Amino acid sequence: MTAPLSTELGRRAGGGPAAVELRDVSRHYGTKHDLVRALDGVSVAFAEGSWTAVMGPSGSGKSTLLHCAAGLERVSGGQVLLTGDDITAADDAALTRLRRSRIGFVFQSFNLIGSLTAEQNVALPLKLAGQRVPARQVRQVLASVGLDERRRHRPRELSGGQQQRVAIARAMVTRPSVLFADEPTGALDSASARQVLRLLREMVDRAGQTIVMVTHDPAAAASADSVMFLSDGRIVDHAAAPTAAEVAERLARLEA
Template sequence: MSRTPGGLADAVVHLDTVHKVYGGGKNKVAALDGVSIDLPRGTFTAVMGPSGSGKSTFLHCAAGLDRPTSGSVRLDGVDLSGLKEKELTKLRRERVGFVFQAFNLMPALNVRDNVTLPLRLAGSRPKASEVDEVIERVGLASRQKHRPGELSGGQQQRVAIARALVTRPAVVFGDEPTGALDTRTAREVLGLLREAVQWAGQTIVMVTHDPVAAAHADRTLFLADGRIVDALERPTADMVAERMTHLGAWAEERTAHDRQYGATR
C-alpha cells in the first residue's frame, strides 16, 4: 500500500470527483455526484443534509466500506481503488475506527474485552497501559469488568468510542453516534469526541442530523442531491439549523420539480 507524497500529507481523507450510482436504467440513483473534499488531520468534521442527500454513502465511500462508481478515495495516503478486498479489510482494521448509533458491542464480553477486541482480531497484543488510558479517558475505569447489559446507553457508547480509539486509527467515522442517546448523555459523548481531537490529535468525521451535535465540530459540510453544497467553519447550533432549514426547502423544491419533469417526459 503506497502513500501519497507531498500535498495530501495533511488530508487524512481525500475524495476526488467521487460518484456513486446505484441501480441502472430507470431505477438508476446517483447517491454521490462528483464529490471532492479534503478532511484534514486532527480535525472534527460533521456531515449533514436532508434525508436522501447522500450522507451515509459519503461515509461508506470515505471509510472504504463501499467502492465509488468513479473517482478516487485516499485514506491516510492510500489509494483505495487499487486495493483488493483483503487489503481493504486490513487497512480499515488498522487505520479506521467506527462509532455507530447502535453500539455494536459483544454482549458476552466485558468492557475491557470489548475495547481490546479490534487489537486482538488484528493479532496484536494490547498494551495494558494504553488500554487503561483510553478506558480512563472515557470515564469507565471502574466499570471494566461490566458487560454491556449492565451499562446504560451512554456508557455503552463510551465503550464503543474507546474501542474506536484504542487502535490509534488515522480517522474515526461516526454514523449518528448520539442518535440513540438522550440530550444530556449525547452532550457528554460529543464532549468525549471533541476531547479526542484535542488530546490525541484524532481525526473525526461524523454524520448527524442534529445541529447541536454538528456544533461540536470544527467544520460542518452540507450535502444535497449527492453534492457538497455548503460548509460552515466553527459552526454554532443556530447557524447549522438555519442552513438546514434552507436546504430542506431547497430539497422540497427540487423534489417537486423532479416530479413535474418526470410527469411531462
C-alpha cells in the same frame, strides 16, 4: 461564522496530506434506466486534527459518503485517499486490514457484544487483527473515556452513554488515522449526548484526532470545527464554527 464553500475542511497540519480525501467520487446504485446517484462527483479533503460534521436532508448521501471514505463501500468513480494513499483499488483483504489498523468507526447502535465485558469489547479489534492485546493499552483507552472503573461490566450493566463511550474506546484502541462516526449521539438522551460530544472534542483538541461525523442534530454538528452540507449527492454548502441555530437554519433551507 460562515466560510465560502471549500473542498478543504479543517486545519491541515504542516502542509502534509489530508487525513482523508475524496476526489470526484461518485457512487451509483441501480440500473441504467433506474439509476440512483447517491454521490455525484464529490471532492473534499478532511485535514488532520479536524472534526467535520456532515449534514443534509434524508437521502442526500451522508452515510454513503462516510462509508465510501472509510472503505466500507466501493466507489463507482473517482478516488479515495487515506493520508495520501490511494485505497480505491485495494482488494477486500487489504481493506479489511486497513479498517482494523487505520480506521475507527462508531455507530449509533453501539454494536457491543453483550456477553463480553467492556475491556473485552475494547480489545476485540486487536484480537481480530491477530495482534497481542496489551492489558495496559486497553485500560488506558478505557480511562481516556472515563470508564476504567467499569471495565469489568457488560453492556447491560452500563447506561447508553457509557456503552457509546466503550464503543469509542474500541474504535480508538488501534490508534486510527481517522474516526468515522455515524449518528453517534442519535440513540442517547441529551445529557449523555453532551458527554459524548465533549469526549470527541477533547480527542481532537488534545490528541489531534481526525473525526468525520454524520449527524442530523444541529447541536451535535455545532460541536465540530466545521459543517459540510450535502444535497442530492453533492456538496452544496459549508460553515466554519457555526452555532446550532445557524446549522438548523441552513438545514431547513435545504429540506425546503
